[in-house]
Amino acid sequence: MARFAVRRTFSMLLVLFAISVLTFLIFQAIPNGDPAQRLAGRTSTPETVAAIRRTWGFDKPIYDQYLLTMRNIFTGKVISYTQEVNVDRQIAQDLPPTLSLAIGAGVIWLALGVALGLLSAVKAGGLVDRGLTVLALVGISTPVFLIGAVMLYVLAYKLGIFPNGGYVGLTSNPLQWFTHMLLPWAALSMLFIGFYSRVLRSNVLDAMNEDYVRTARAKGISERRVLVRHVLRNSMLPIVALWGLDFAATIGGGAILTESVFNLQGVGQYAAQSIGQLDVPPVLVIVMFGSFFVVLLSALTDIVFALLDPRIRLS
């Protein structure tokens, strides 16, 4: 097990390095034109452009540029010239909504996806199963901004049950925080609940036909224990892997649309705004950190997966 973890961490570090180089190339080195001007954005003076050129080392060889870029990013010196804010500080400010959204939605979609998938499988072929299948397909096919917009319009604007978007910090007002997050959680989870319930349903149906389930029944243990300890335990394994990656992608920026619709002022929304304004520095930093996060979490997921499946761990 330790050997596996060490190897995985090592390969993760290699990937992180590769990502940093790739990001650097995409943003700084490859595009045509004056990189300093591009970083400066729309509002720029010749002095700003010259200062940028110095800070980022565009008059230096490429590997120096790379090192400078990395140093700027990781020591929090990147500045958005259009908005005149320190990007890292802005990201730190925008992190709580994103985290709240991702973690809350992640827990919800895992719990509901598994529960509904299991229900669907146990009652396969029946009315409940077909109903859940339809719901799942709706969840998978409807874009999150449509779901979000409809929810906002009906439940917040018209009926006034929920607040009309925005974010309230957990520490400042827990109840408000909760009511503000409910709709975004629901909108974001729809897709994943639909998807996970389908995957789990299929895994459970396969597992039910496995020989070891037949053995378990022949042992005379209760049907519930057969379902949980044997069927579910084996069906969940792929779900764990999926969840790790989906969660990472959500935090890494996948929640852009949801944040924008509900105006949560999270990192994703910040990225969207910056893109709209052609403001490069924030996008650079967010891409960098986002990818890092995805890689990190995927490595963690692999390790957790190995912990859960002894066949991987012990081979």
Add this chain to the structure above:
Amino acid sequence: MLEVEDLRVEFTTDEGVVRAVDGVSFSLAEGEVLAIVGESGSGKSATVMSVLGLTRAAGARVQGSARLFGRELVTASEHELRGIRGAEIAMVFQDPMSALNPVQRVGDQIAEQIRAHERGLSRAQVDRRVVELMERVAIPRARDRVRDYPHEFSGGMRQRVMIAMALSCSPRILIADEPTTALDVTIQAQILEQLARLGEETRMGILLVTHDLGVVADIADRVAVMYAGQIVEDGTLDELFYDPQHPYTWGLLGSIPRVDRERPERLPAIPGAPPSLARTPHGCRFRPRCPHRFERCEAPPPLELRLDDSPGHRDRCWLEPGDKRRLRLVGGQVGLAAGGTVIA
């Protein structure tokens, strides 16, 4: 101990209603080993699985009677059956790699069965019992291996784990469904010897389902041969091997290459293939493949005692016993004569 009478098991498939088991009757006494022999599609596995109600999960319809010490199993509730499964009747399955939960420790799997039926035991008592069981089936270093997973054992050892698990609650009846088919022949010999010995020690009845007549000859007391969902012949071990009455039995005995006899010029094979259980032939089900068929075979023969001097030996063939004794010898040995075209 176990009395099965006119057991019928039906499945609905895309091809129509499949009668996997069509009127099977047999009994199992204490300390006895009854072998149910048949090829794939004969219904032998479905027979024993439906005794324990394990075919319910597959949506099968079971009719008839299966009485365990007088208690009816076919109509028993799922709750009652769960109390019997693993406790009074235990099962050992064919492929131990797929029959054991791959992500659960072996000791836990055995303990699970014990705890399902004996509630009052402490953790230490259960653990002790698990180690004892594993030692009883000759798993070396049982105490250490309790925490291992199935894939860390070899095939033969995995099967011993299955046997240990099956014996954990001292069942009265052990059903073994092709227990050695997936194993090497030297390991098979070890496992069979162990099963026979355990059966003797505990006076357990063993229901052995297999397609291997060699295995049957090794440990069975009585044999029932199944074909197309029915028993076509049953009797004692010696009766079946030395005085077989049904052409299918002759075919089986003749087509097996043997290591202890001279090699025949040509292996007498049974022509054709077993019928689809969705469309069984009318009359005698073996008729399309039987070179000895005659007009009477259009009527389905009942499973009956047809010999005066063998009270337990039944078969399903209309031929006269005298003719049978003559017809079953091909080149001096028991077999099915060649010739007779296969009717579709």
Add this chain to the structure above:
Amino acid sequence: MSALLEVEHLVLHFPVRGGILFDRKLGEVHAVDDVSFTLREGETLGIVGESGCGKTTLARCIVRLLRPTAGQIRFRGQDITTAGRRALRPVRSQLQMVFQDPQASLNPRKRAGQIIGGALRLRGIRGPAVTERTRELLRRVGLDPEHANRFPHEFSGGQRQRIGVARALAMDPSLIVLDEPVSALDVSIQAQVINLLDDLQDAFGLSYIFVAHDLSVVRHVSDRIAVMYLGKVMELSPAEELYVKPVHPYTAALLASIPVPGPRENRARPRAVVAGEPPDPIAPPSGCRFHPRCPRATAVCQKVEPPLVEHAPGHLAACHHPLNLTLDDDRAVDGAYSRAR
């Protein structure tokens, strides 16, 4: 009869990789360890052994599905051990293989006729000759030519195996390697397929290498039989002699372990039960590989690996204490085995 296939000191080791950061070679699986034999034209060699003995690996090596680690394979005098794909092409049609699982070895999306026709086309046959030859081949293997349009799943297991044989025949081979061709079939179908293989051998002048784990099955088709254990040939003998006078204790143990369909015969035979399990092919035992489980093992068996030598005409065995060579040995055999019982 000339030598069709010569196998000399064939070795196939699979590396086992592992390590903390980078894959290092931790050890090797000694799948096939110094196997030599010759196959003559028209002969059938049976190769038997239990799981892990290397017989399947050996079979795949012979048809060059795998590349040997060392040793030589000569087909009709031509060295094919390390030959590349182009050099092998003319040889490939001569060397065909029939696989164990008839369901897995046929493309489920192709019809039977297409499977056989594909092979014929590889040989350069075109046009109406393809259909004609396909029908003839199907007839030859006992199938109805009208069924050429069916998919594999519409046939029974035995019929699928016949299609596999027809496909191999389509290439007009000299040698067919059969890897457990009847293990997955029902007993009554096994006999049919074995008879078919017999007939085809006579009709087409084929040579076979028949790999099986079942000594009783292999007996019927083989002229000679090689018994393998843990990558090595333990005994190589004319077929009938193996069953009547096995020289190697492992062969004797195998024969004794097989229950025959005859209760009285079973009771009368000394039914030895070999103790223990086959050891790890990554770290095979020193000296004679069978010594940990052999009732006749002595100190020399642990230290020195016995060479494969001729003990009787045409009958080779690798053992320090061979059986059945003198009368005394016979009595000793009975004694050793009935004590083990």
